[in-house]
């Protein structure tokens with residue numbers, strides 16, 4: 001639907017230039033709480049799949065879920081705080097939270113942009129309608145082969161077909177002026193040995209009405225090949241790009257193969273984190289804990305507070321943030337996913353120069 005805009009967007013780190021007002025806000029006022037631009041929410045840790053690569057196997061066990069009361073209060077707070085974008089994703093499978101559809105409707109009616117990452121197994125009619133109001137939905141389809149899907153997720157061919165049908169239901173309901181982008185995740189090996197599969201995957205998802213493919217590395221990552229293999233690799237990338245362009249399906253093969261893919265950088269001891277100090281992002285987990293970023297949660301870091309105990313907006317009172325940020329800052333952050341955004345903020349602060357951002361999803365930092 002938005003092929004050119006999706007395929008020719010600027011790098012994700014450039015999205016910060018759409019929020020320079022917010023970056024400057026911390027300089028102009030030291031008392032007003034600064035609320036996140038983007039919040040990722042894990043509404044439940046319960047999952048209906050058993051993907052062998054899942055990051056959340058341990059947390060899935062506790063079957064935590066935001067209670068109806070806490071979930072609804074959180075939605076009210078997000079609207080009052082004028083958060084610009086919310087994504088519902090992991091922990092478990094977000095579609096298993098009974099209030100997800102209602103939450104999406106309330107947020108989008110209030111002007112908050114919403115994205116959802118789902119395995120697509122359980123899309124009720126109510127959720128299918130709510131997804132139409134989202135900015136993007138990403139289905140973890142992983143493959144177009146039912147046998148491989150079974151190996152990756154433990155689910156049989158019937159479930160695979162159901163996911164494909166659900167993707168098609170969502171794309172078919174779209175009106176001609178819809179802003180919804182429908183994406184799918186595809187697992188590939190980064191040496192592109194499975195190149196041929198990608199072509200049939202592109203054909204498959206094109207038929208389902210999908211706009212965008214996100215390639216993700218299979219577990220057996222072996223890195224970019226060297227020597228004579230490089231030539232075959234470069235040719236493969238070019239061929240995949242051309243094939244996807246002809247099908248008008250956006251694909252992140254460039255990002256997947258570029259040096260920017262080495263994005264998980266380190267924050268050293270006592271190094272300032274611009275993301276955390278001015279609360280650009282947040283993660284709310286199924287246990288109700290609020291973290292400055294996904295990485296703090298996954299690394300067992302320190303939470304900023306608990307929405308079961310205090311309202312979300314109060315967690316952002318300056319005293320609390322300064323206390324927690326000082327502790328987090330003393331440590332090392334291994335594999336910060338926002339390191340490139342932080343670099344852009346530092347560059348902007350040093351030079352005052354802004355860059356042009358061309359990105360349909362620029363509110364999702």
Ligand code: SF4
Nearest residue numbers: 267273293295333336
């Ligand atoms: S992981 Fe990155 S964004 Fe998160 S607190 Fe550390 S440096 Fe900041």
